[in-house]
Amino acid sequence: MSNELNYLFDMDGVLVREEHLIPGADELVAELRENGIPFMVLTNNSIYTPRDLRARLLNTGLDIPEESIWTSALATAQFLQTQRPGGSAYVVGESGLTTALHNVGYVMTDRNPDYVVLGETRTYSFEAITRAIRLVRAGARFIATNPDETGPSAEGPLPATGAVAALIEKATGRRPYFVGKPNPLMMRSALRRIGAHSENTLMVGDRMDTDVLSGLEAGLQTVLVLSGISGRETAEEFPFRPTLVIDSVKDLVGSTLDPFGRRQEH
Template identity: 80%
Template structure:
């Protein structure tokens, strides 16, 4: 497929932080962009590697920012991880280091959460990592539990600066055990494919909008999607040249798509 062809009915996948919002603040034009998608009946999913919140919690957070996004249109690395585990080992057991977004997703697929010889150690995002919980995770991995992590991000943003994220804590467990986790979230294209399956969409007619070359764009590419990099987050225009791959399109923000969501490439 080339972007020169007439494509009927795009589906949109998009990152949340850096694309639609910054912390609790709306990216200018994001509300108009989403309103256009909703008014035209264009399918879309908002993706996030953050596994802390449930889709219901994220919907409430986005509403406070001025964005009305239904729960069914929110896909988190916790949901992707739960889908992966359900497909791999239905009705399994897991020791979880994470918060409600992850524990709820695993409960919903019928997983039992336990520290007694679990099938998996599942590491997600949390703001309350404890030495005791990490020690338990290390010992369970040493005893043979399979090591899964929701996403590889080493740091996350805050108003005061960087926060250690899932990838950093995973590195600690890896250093102690010699076992690398399997990361389900971006840049694993599995995250994109599970989101597409959740809404019955096809990669050939789907766009991925993100603010990071090293997660959003590469995972979109590897999942067979057209990709749009917006410059309202991590990666700048000069960053594009540092990578061996390129997005299909670079835009200042999603506001540039208002009025052209049916034909984003202007053909």
């Protein structure tokens, strides 16, 4: 087995912050691509398709191929395909989620669906949430793309999938199965996409409670960057630790083959 490292990156707070490039991220991505180092950019955001996200990242100056972007929507669709191929779902979410489900052969319906699938949207509809509650109470299995309770915006935090999932859970007594981080399922599906093994892969993220936790539980080495949510002091409050703490991804530029100061075998 090759000892060459592979990389999984969270997106928001690691490579970009509110659609602005984090300094050094473009240099790092260029270095990875020039050296043929496999990497995948992960996001719990289920709103956008990989094509949409590629376009948004290009606007910040980051050139990341579609096939190197893995979303909680894609992970959810892949999970449902393995659980119940060709099934049906009532979806509360945006095109990133509906497109992913359509692409694995799922039918979107509000009549006796196999699943209610909750994703992120900027326009949560009271009518849609009410319909989801009634379908879950009638026996539909409850899936959510990710447990994030809030998301960032220029005006401040926004309610996200986890907050709406809590509302539906309270009304139905049914807890959803969350596919996205910190579920290590998302890490493992991303690893399979790039043909990587957990022992030779780094998870680079800005949140202890999702990125670092899911990386640890999937058997990856973890790097916490301080350019996003978790700071050095808050990181100390958790009962687990990342392998490495750095200020930002700029600190990885020039050391992607060996970020820990050890000589890699090739």
